[in-house]
Amino acid sequence: MLKYSITSVRKDVIRNLILVVSGIIVISCASIGSPSGGDYDFDPPKVLSSTPQPNQTFVKSGKIQIVFDELVQIEKPMEKVIVTPPQKNFPIIRAQNNRVIVELKDTLIANTTYTVDFTDAIVDNNEKNALENFALSFSTGEIVDTLSISGKVLSAYNLEPVSGMYVGIHSDLSDTAFTKLPFKRISRTNELGRFTIKGIAPGEYKLYALDDVNRDYKYDNPAEAIAFLETIIVPTVQGAVREDTIFNKDLTVDTIRTVNYTKFLPDNVVLRSFTSDFKRQYLQKHERLTDDIISIYFGSATEMPKIEPLDVPYGISEWTVLERTAGNDTLKFWITEKAIADMDTINLKVSYNKTDSLNLLQSVTDTLKFINRTKKKTPPKDEKKKGKEPEITFLALTTNIAQTFDVYRNIDIEFDFPVKDFDKSKIRLGLKADSTYSDVNYILKQDTLNPRKYQLQHKWRFGEEYRFAVDSGAIHSYSGLWNDRLEALFKIKKLDEYGSFIFSMSNLPDSVPAFVELLDKSDKAMYQAPVKDGAASFEFINPGIYYARAIVDNNGNGKWDTGEYSEMRQPEMVYYYSKALDLKPFWEIKEYWDVLWAPLDKQKPLDITKNKPKDDEKRKKAMERRDAQNEKRESQQKSNRNNANGMNQNQNQNTGANYNQSY
Incomplete structure (x- = not known):
């Protein structure tokens, strides 16, 4: 009996040990990672070494090799990687495991600083984390030039950031250098229009931007978009100080430290891009x-x-x-x-x-x-159609009349064919009084470009009802068609359905015409008013959200005009108001507008900027995924620990009971 009991206890102890070890294994396995693949990597690749080394001098080989701490890829090398001085033959750029290799095909120039600017082209192999603003400079001589020029390229017409545009410098300060010589050093604007030209030697330079279609780094095609700065730039450096804040996990401030650094100037140049209105005629x-x-x-x-x-x-x-x-x-x-x-x-x-x-x-x-390849043959007679009335084709007439009509709008009339003898006698315009319509006078004008279009002008009364009518057969075309009867009833909006704006302007050039445009949410001009005596006034504006743009109208033609490099003429200046304006019915909004309220690259409201900073949705989702994984892992580990502790307690109780039974 005693022998049997001891043997049973030993079996129970062995079984308990196996269960405990199994629980430990389960917990250990749970701590390794979830089936989804583990934590998301947020760190960009790190440079371990490079050949040549950064700022190395007397370099003889055009082959560059950079080693990273993980596998890497190159994204869009022809767009993102900039080699300066600009290369006639595009270099070979490739990623190989954890290395990036660049092979310059052009012969190296003596005593010259070379810069390979990767911008954000280098990413890790898994999560595509980009190594931002990475560049490698070296020299074929004894000096590595380190000065730089930074800024932004904007569209001159609407201040949109311009991406993918070359920005270059010339030490030859003549106006013909831009059209005859390739750039001395270059950069390229990123998705937000920003650029930095690196590796510049001390001296004086002219700065240009070029949408270089044929990649010869000079302005030899009037169809290419350009920008130029009239002033001469002298790059410099200066010491600067910034404060870096270190936060705790609970987002409270840990420490604030002062950091000294070197600031390269100028770092805020704004170039306004435009395309010449020159077009080839043929x-x-x-x-x-x-x-x-x-x-x-x-x-x-x-x-x-x-x-x-x-x-x-x-x-x-x-x-x-x-x-x-x-x-x-x-x-x-x-x-x-x-x-x-x-x-x-x-x-x-x-x-x-x-x-x-x-x-x-x-x-x-x-x-x-x-x-005439469309001349129709006479169709054969159809016996079945004998005795039927021929189908009548009318001269089509269309208008822009709506049931509710704006007080400032004219009636547009358009025919599908040119017409004969069309005059005011063909149209009746009536104003409703009680239940009848009384004829009113109006002006009828034919369009100067399209003879099929006419415009009916009348000074409408707020809230009144009108009738537009054309009798059948009153108008006929040269092709022999006659019109059908047309009648349209419409009502003019009331005064209290409109709002108005008054902008008091400052810092516009003296004695130069200017006008202001009201824009919708898509940056499209909806209304226009001239600036008179320092103010732009808008009446009878439909309620809604508006933005505003001011244009300095140098030639007074009422529209924005582009520039012309051959005449050294810049495009007309454009300014944006700082915010959206919400116009309500029967409101009058008065705003003071200093057109120099901010630098040009900071003026356009982000709401209507098309080329705006993009939210990194991938990174955001990855962070949510990581947090969910951590929460799931912690929950699983806690559950496993509780299960293991429960099993241990149960087995200990069973073991004690077996011992008691055996004795």
Whole structure:
């Protein structure tokens, strides 16, 4: 009996030991990591070594190798990696395990500082954490130049940050250096328009930006966007101090320490990017899509060409109505004579301006043949349709009339074909009084570019009801179509449905015209008002959220004009108001606006800035994932510990009971 009991106790002890060890193993396994792959890595790669070393002198080889503490990749090397001096042949840039290798194809220039600026192209292999603002400089001579110029490139028209634009310097201070010579040193703007040109020697420089389409690092194509600074830049350094704050885990301040550092100047240059309004002029195409329309298209705005018919006995203006764009780049001739419209082919002698290889205008004369390829054959008679009334096709007439109409708006009228003898007698405009409409006077104007468009102008009364009516058969086109009856009833908005703005302006140039635009949330101009006596006033504005932009109108033409480098003319200045304005019905908002309230790169409200800092959603989600993993792990570990402790207690109780039973 005693032998049996001792043997049973030994078995129980062994079983308990196995359970305890198993529990320890479970806890240990739980602490290794979750099945999702462990903690998210937030640290960028770290540089362990490089060949050549940073700021090494007398370098002879164009092969650069950088070793990191983990596997790395290169993202968009042709866009993000900048080698300066600029290279004629793009270097080989590749990642190999934990190394980045750059091989320069151009021969190294003697006594020159080279900088390979990776910006944020180097990322780790797993989580794509970027090594920000990493650059390696070395010299082929005894001196490594260390000065730099920093700033931002903005679109001159709307102050949007411009990404992917080259920014370069010239030590040759002549205006022709930008058009004849490649940049001496370069950088490229990041997604927020920022740039830093590094490795600059002491001296005087001119600064430019260039959207270099052909990558020759000089402005030789008027279609390329550019920016230039008239002033000469002298890069310098100065000592500076900043305060770094160290926080505790509970976000309370631990320590504040003062750090001395070297500041490279200038570091806040703003360049305003623009594209010249120069466009190459050439004949793009010509066509005859229908029997009564012939069209001529040019590549850009041009002077009105001289056109002479070759197979019609009189001038083109006598048998066509011309519809054109403001720059004459599209000409549409509506044929008004049926006999000419029935001709299979029409030949025109056209003399126009064409840009040659030197970007100079030359007069060119071509014979253009317009073949009617859409002429319909007479359809066979359908016996089934005999005795039926033919289907009537009316001359289409459209307007912009809405049931509720703005007090400042004119009525736009458009036909689908040019019309004959259209005048005020064809339209009746009535004002409602009691239950009847009394005719009112108005002004009718034909559009100067499109003969199918007209505008009806009238001084509307707030809150009143009107009727617009055209009788059937009152208007007919050259093609023989007549209009159907049209009647539209509409009501003018009340005064208390509108609001108004008054901007008191300061720091605009004296004696120079200017105007202010009200913008919607998409940065689109909705209203415009001139600046008079230091103020811009807007009346009868529909309620809503608005932003404001001021434009210095140097030539007084009421629109923003671009720059021209050949004339050393900058684009017209643009300023943004600091905030959104919420206009309510029957409100008058008065605002004081100093257009120099902030530097240009800080003026545009972030709400309407398209190229804005992007939230790192990937990093945010990763942090949430990490926190969830840690919480899950801690919960699992606590549960495992409780289970193990429970098993131990139960086994101890069972062991004691077995001992008691055996004795």
